[in-house]
Amino acid sequence: MGRIHISDIEAAQTRIKGHVVRTPLLSARPLSRALSCEVRLKPEFLQETGSFKLRGASNAMLSLDAATRARGVVTASSGNHGPALACAATRLGVASTICLSEMVPENKIANVRANGGTPRVEGRDYDVSLRICMGLVRDEGLHLVHPFDDPDVAAGAGTVGLELAEDARDLDCVLVPLSGGGLLAGIATALKARSPQTRVIGVSMERGASMVASWKAGRPVEVQEEDTIADALGGGIGLDNQWTFETVRDLVDDCVTVTEDQIKDAIRLIFATQGFMVEGAGAVGVAALMCGKVTPDGPAACVLSGRNIAHQAFWDVIQEKGLPA
């Protein structure tokens, strides 16, 4: 197992400058009032493909030499890394194949095509689509850009943490949506170097939280993937995890989970107070504050990691209960 270092994240920041949006840290007064604590928002849904994943994908693509680029790249995705890799590859004139399971919503498959990638939809869950992807690496010589277990991808995601440290000196905690842990490992590495007093907290959905189960077990474990409104957080961390588990185990202060209803409440509250449409995975941090799983002792930052929810699914969530007053 290995660790990324702050120097990798600094190098990523220089490399991806101009290729991704340098997002602000927003003070969110209406949301803060509703939650009775000071909340700031990192709007990663503003990235071109609608999620922070463009940071890691851009860092990985820009790090490849010409011979590797010529082979083409491949990945497996629960829905946001695929379009991000397709976008970063297409910009460099590189072909990309994106393996997606039958659980991935249609809007995310369309998002791969819209970004110039070739989707390959096969397999019942993320872990099967990753096996199909590894077959293409072996048989067709495509270069793998793993969605999280890759030092360049995690370092690219870690630039979110560098920006948080640049923009705020007084954060008590940062709430980070957690699946494979590239985003959390990257942010934790950046913040423990630049803002060690800030607590770094991972948040997953209760249904199929593989890193949280692994974190509790003290080693990577397998978890059954389930349908969830936070579909971008589905999939396992890999029993052979190399780059994220150890960092999460050693640097992260806490990991918590939230229920489907709590995530939907957070989607509604973020829209009602701030007017932002975020997907389930992007709302879990706010959900953890809302239900009291995390109680800050000072300003809290939530990473709103993505907005790629099908419009119909979004309206269904809004209409289920209506907007909070």
Ligand SMILES: *Cc1c(COP(=O)(O)O)cnc(C)c1O
């Ligand atoms: C991928 C993703 C995450 C989780 O990132 P990991 O690096 O896999 O932990 C969170 N939110 C959204 C919107 C994502 O697409």
